[in-house]
Amino acid sequence: MSRISFIHDHRHENVRPVLEAINAYVDGVMEPLLCKELEEHLKGCDPCQIVIDTLKMTITLFKENVEHTIPLDVHARLHRMLKEEWNK
Amino acid sequence: MSNDEILVKKAQNGDYGAFEALVERYEAQIYNLSHRMLRHHEDAEDVLQKTFLSVFTHLREFRGESRFSTWLFRIATNHALMKLRKDRGLNLESLDGPVNIGEGDRPREIVDWSHDVTTTVERRELRGMLDEAISGLPEIYRIVFLLRDVEGFSTEDVAQILQASIPAIKSRLLRARLQLREALSGRLKETIPR
Numbered sequence: 001m002s003r004i005s006f007i008h009d010h011r012h013e014n015v016r017p018v019l020e021a022i023n024a025y026v027d028g029v030m031e032p033l034l035c036k037e038l039e040e041h042l043k044g045c046d047p048c049q050i051v052i053d054t055l056k057m058t059i060t061l062f063k064e065n066v067e068h069t070i071p072l073d074v075h076a077r078l079h080r081m082l083k084e085e086w087n088k
Numbered sequence: 089m090s091n092d093e094i095l096v097k098k099a100q101n102g103d104y105g106a107f108e109a110l111v112e113r114y115e116a117q118i119y120n121l122s123h124r125m126l127r128h129h130e131d132a133e134d135v136l137q138k139t140f141l142s143v144f145t146h147l148r149e150f151r152g153e154s155r156f157s158t159w160l161f162r163i164a165t166n167h168a169l170m171k172l173r174k175d176r177g178l179n180l181e182s183l184d185g186p187v188n189i190g191e192g193d194r195p196r197e198i199v200d201w202s203h204d205v206t207t208t209v210e211r212r213e214l215r216g217m218l219d220e221a222i223s224g225l226p227e228i229y230r231i232v233f234l235l236r237d238v239e240g241f242s243t244e245d246v247a248q249i250l251q252a253s254i255p256a257i258k259s260r261l262l263r264a265r266l267q268l269r270e271a272l273s274g275r276l277k278e279t280i281p282r
Binding site (some may be wrong): 045067077 | 101104107108111116117119120124129133135136137140141144189190191192193195198199200201202203205211214215216218222237238240258261262265266268269272273
């Protein structure tokens with residue numbers, strides 16, 4: 001089976017290369033020829049399109065909603081400890 | 089020279105202000121990463137303190153062969169993973185080698201919630217769903233996802249941070265993303281307007 005033909009075979013046995021291809025597509029690191037082939041396939045395959053859209057949105061939601069804050073007391077204890085170490 | 093490199097050089101030459109600036113730049117990221125790995129505030133603070141204590145102790149040995157952030161996150165993940173191994177019996181050998189992506193990874197929930205989610209779900213509720221989903225991931229998948237997709241490191245950087253092969257990172261990232269997608273789909277399909 002060629003690397004391209006598996007896309008047309010995705011409803012059958014071999015799920016791994018399809019998922020790896022979808023992952024590469026989501027990351028934008030798919031080879032151009034394979035990418036074109038996948039995009040052709042997506043025109044007629046709702047399930048694949050849905051998996052790609054929801055996979056992309058999953059990543060986006062985590063990126064956009066993960067907090068990057070530190071409690072003030074944790075920050076204060078860390079800096080106090082480091083200052084003491086520095087001054088030793 | 090990047091800002092980090094300038095601050096590292098100054099800190100290596102005894103400038104405490106530069107060291108403090110480096111800590112302030114990364115402390116929230118390290119604390120939150122640790123908290124998402126350990127799911128316990130005191131454990132996260134412990135990892136945070138150990139990480140910057142290690143940075144302080146070994147800063148003079150840092151030669152800039154990798155970026156400072158990669159080196160820092162390697163130290164932090166080492167402390168977090170060691171804690172998980174010691175306190176909760178995590179098997180660190182399971183970070184080696186790629187995982188077998190197979191039938192169990194096949195997407196089951198085929199429902200398109202991607203267009204409506206930000207308008208139909210309140211931010212607080214959404215954050216709760218995301219926390220629940222990521223807490224359900226095994227630690228070795230969670231750390232790869234957090235480093236790659238949340239902190240934004242490249243696959244190569246994540247491999248360097250976790251001292252694992254690139255195929256190992258790629259396969260874990262794929263499984264992590266698929267499991268998170270599945271978990272969110274299970275919850276979010278209920279929110280789609282009928």
